[in-house]
Amino acid sequence: MEIYLPIAEQxxxxxxxxxxxxxxxxxxxxxxxxxxxxxxxxxxxxxxxPAVAVASQANQVVANSISSLQVQWRRGNVDLRMxxxxxxxxxxxxxxxxxxxxxxxxxxxxxxxxxxxxxxMLSAIGLLMMYESLSTWLKRRRxxxxxxxxxxxxxxxxxxxxxxxxYKSKLYIxxxxxxxxxxxIGILSAIxxxxxxxxxxxxxxxxxxxxxxxxxxxxNFQILFVAANVTFLQAVTNGTVDVVLALLLxxxxxxxxxxxxxxxxKLPGVVLRGLMAVLILAVAVELLTxxxxxxxxxxxxGFREVVP
Amino acid sequence: xRRAALLxxxxxxxxxxxxxxxxxPTGSLPGDPRGLPPSVPAAPATPDLIVDLSQPRVSITSAxxxxxxxxxxxxxxxxxxxxxxxGPAARETVLRKERFLGLWLNTGRQAFDDVPAYYYIAxxxxxxxxxxxxxxxxxxxxxxxxxxxxxxGTREDADLIRFRVGLVEVKRxxxxxxxxxxxxxxxxxRLFRVELPFPSRLPEGIYDVRAYLLRQGRIVAAVSRxxxxxxxxFSAQLAGWADHEGPLYGLGAIAMALLVGWLGGAVMxxx
Numbered sequence: 001m002e003i004y005l006p007i008a009e010q011x012x013x014x015x016x017x018x019x020x021x022x023x024x025x026x027x028x029x030x031x032x033x034x035x036x037x038x039x040x041x042x043x044x045x046x047x048x049x050p051a052v053a054v055a056s057q058a059n060q061v062v063a064n065s066i067s068s069l070q071v072q073w074r075r076g077n078v079d080l081r082m083x084x085x086x087x088x089x090x091x092x093x094x095x096x097x098x099x100x101x102x103x104x105x106x107x108x109x110x111x112x113x114x115x116x117x118x119x120x121m122l123s124a125i126g127l128l129m130m131y132e133s134l135s136t137w138l139k140r141r142r143x144x145x146x147x148x149x150x151x152x153x154x155x156x157x158x159x160x161x162x163x164x165x166x167y168k169s170k171l172y173i174x175x176x177x178x179x180x181x182x183x184x185i186g187i188l189s190a191i192x193x194x195x196x197x198x199x200x201x202x203x204x205x206x207x208x209x210x211x212x213x214x215x216x217x218x219x220n221f222q223i224l225f226v227a228a229n230v231t232f233l234q235a236v237t238n239g240t241v242d243v244v245l246a247l248l249l250x251x252x253x254x255x256x257x258x259x260x261x262x263x264x265x266k267l268p269g270v271v272l273r274g275l276m277a278v279l280i281l282a283v284a285v286e287l288l289t290x291x292x293x294x295x296x297x298x299x300x301x302g303f304r305e306v307v308p
Numbered sequence: 309x310r311r312a313a314l315l316x317x318x319x320x321x322x323x324x325x326x327x328x329x330x331x332x333p334t335g336s337l338p339g340d341p342r343g344l345p346p347s348v349p350a351a352p353a354t355p356d357l358i359v360d361l362s363q364p365r366v367s368i369t370s371a372x373x374x375x376x377x378x379x380x381x382x383x384x385x386x387x388x389x390x391x392x393x394x395g396p397a398a399r400e401t402v403l404r405k406e407r408f409l410g411l412w413l414n415t416g417r418q419a420f421d422d423v424p425a426y427y428y429i430a431x432x433x434x435x436x437x438x439x440x441x442x443x444x445x446x447x448x449x450x451x452x453x454x455x456x457x458x459x460x461g462t463r464e465d466a467d468l469i470r471f472r473v474g475l476v477e478v479k480r481x482x483x484x485x486x487x488x489x490x491x492x493x494x495x496x497x498r499l500f501r502v503e504l505p506f507p508s509r510l511p512e513g514i515y516d517v518r519a520y521l522l523r524q525g526r527i528v529a530a531v532s533r534x535x536x537x538x539x540x541x542f543s544a545q546l547a548g549w550a551d552h553e554g555p556l557y558g559l560g561a562i563a564m565a566l567l568v569g570w571l572g573g574a575v576m577x578x579x
Contacts, residue, residue, distance in 0.1 A: 002371070002373045002508075003370060003371070004368060004369065004370050004371065004372040004373070004508070004543055006370075006539060006542075006543040006544075006546045006547045006550075007546070007547065007550055009509060009510075009511075010508050010509040011372060011373045011374075011508040059561050059562070059564075059565050060565065062562055062565035062566060062569065063565035063566065063568050063569030063572070064569060065569075066565070066566050066569040066570050066573070067569040067570060067572060067573025067574075068573070070570065070573050070574065071573075071577070108401070108403050108414050108417055109413075109414060111414070112411075112413050112414060116411075228562045228565075231558055231561055231562050231565070232555070232558040232559065232562060233558075234558070235550065235554050235555070235557050235558030235561060236554040236555050236558055237554075239550045239551060239554060239557075241550070241557070241558065241561050243546060243557075243560070243561050243564060244370075244546070246561065246564075246565065247564065247568065250565060250568050250569060250572070251568070251572070254568065254569070254572030254573060254575075254576055255572075255576065257573070257576065258576045258577060258579070291411045291412060292410060292411065292412070293412075294412070295405055295412055297474075297477060297478065297481070298404050298405045298406070298474065299402055299403065299404055299405075299471070299474030299475065299477055299478050300402070300403050300405075300414075300478060301400055301401065301402055301403070301475070301478050301479075302400075302401035302402070302403045302414075302417065
């Protein structure tokens with residue numbers, strides 16, 4: 001069944017879009033990250049213009065994060081102080097990101113920048129996660145009784161000024177860290193249309209040293225507002241948010257998320273992280289081959305303007 | 309027999325005229341009623357060419373998947389029919405990918421002015437034969453029409469041609485320049501019909517539908533009709549808000565996402 005998307009200005013199969021949203025929701029439920037990193041490239045792959053895919057995906061992330069934040073908030077898994085500081089950085093970052101996006105679209109390089117940023121981000125994170133889960137798995141196999149180590153290790157970054165106490169995360173670190181992290185995630189969110197959970201979650205665990213229990217809730221909190229900001233700014237400056245497209249993705253996601261959560265409950269954490277690493281790497285490789293392969297047609301039409 | 313034909317003609321004419329009255333082009337864009345070309349002799353006493361469309365406009369609804377319109381009419385034999393449909397002209401920027409450090413990157417760009425959003429030509433005889441006899445530049449094949457498209461800025465000729473070819477290639481892929489020259493089928497030597505294919509990804513605006521009657525390579529009659537193409541209903545409403553009420557549309561989109569996400573999450577967890 002086809003439906004006409006009024007902003008993308010083309011018709012598309014309803015079930016393809018629902019399935020796409022469902023796959024993103026499944027990932028969200030399984031791994032606690034938005035799944036946008038998978039949905040956006042796939043939307044572009046099925047022929048949605050990248051600018052519309054990114055902006056509408058940001059709209060979907062809003063729905064996705066409110067629905068998981070609901071649960072996390074009730075369980076008290078949100079470090080509000082950390083969340084607000086991340087958010088402050090995120091707001092500035094996403095506003096700058098939308099401006100950058102508009103500029104790149106204008107000069108006709110947005111597709112390329114989206115693809116390259118995806119390849120770099122995804123392969124870095126995929127490799128890191130792969131390394132981490134493999135080494136954990138090997139260590140456990142060799143010596144199952146091994147102590148779990150310190151609560152968190154101290155790196156150079158812990159010497160930065162403006163130190164703040166984060167009670168819920170049991171941390172005493174510089175506020176500049178979450179601020180900068182939030183800023184970077186904001187830019188990513190604006191350019192890639194993702195919540196940024198797939199970067200934010202590992203960064204909060206490995207870089208900030210936050211306990212895993214509060215990571216998901218806190219990142220959801222930040223992502224909700226940043227995605228809302230991106231949606232709003234994209235609608236105002238580029239007019240590329242397609243609500244029909246977003247609604248279909250959201251409905252698919254709402255159905256997929258609990259299925260993912262149930263699957264996740266049955267699998268151990270190491271396996272789950274390993275699986276996710278494989279998935280991330282697969283998307284990165286696919287995007288990279290797109291960039292390297294000789295295109296079917298060298299030409300495309302950038303934009304159309306009616307000149308009086 | 310002659311009388312019957314005249315009667316049919318009159319009836320058809322009346323229905324065409326009433327159709328035009330009943331369904332004025334309702335598109336919001338400024339019309340382009342260029343009227344009849346100069347090469348057409350001033351209004352003949354009895355019309356030699358009558359044309360109507362199966363629909364007065366192309367409506368892009370939520371279920372729109374592209375559409376095929378039927379153009380039909382009647383003419384005074386002898387003669388040949390050529391139909392040209394043109395979308396509104398605009399400036400289009402063509403991008404070209406080139407290999408850069410192993411990656412394919414948009415490095416070249418060229419803008420063209422006066423590019424028709426859509427171009428379709430159909431004829432009752434092979435077009436080359438009709439056009440070769442010269443119609444005063446009135447009827448252009450796609451290649452001739454594209455040759456007249458103005459490039460913006462300066463560029464080496466050979467390269468400009470490649471961009472022009474690229475532009476046609478992209479438009480053709482999108483179904484906006486249907487590759488083949490359509491066949492106008494003629495029946496009983498005076499009735500004709502042709503199908504006009506419109507793809508799903510169709511730019512909005514007032515399209516220009518023209519039918520020509522040619523005799524010995526000269527245009528003896530021409531009919532021009534505007535064909536509004538636009539979104540209607542829900543799609544039109546949404547696109548209108550997105551265009552004119554950006555902030556409101558953005559807030560609406562966020563509210564929708566919050567509501568559906570919240571309710572959906574709550575409902576699915578109960579199941």
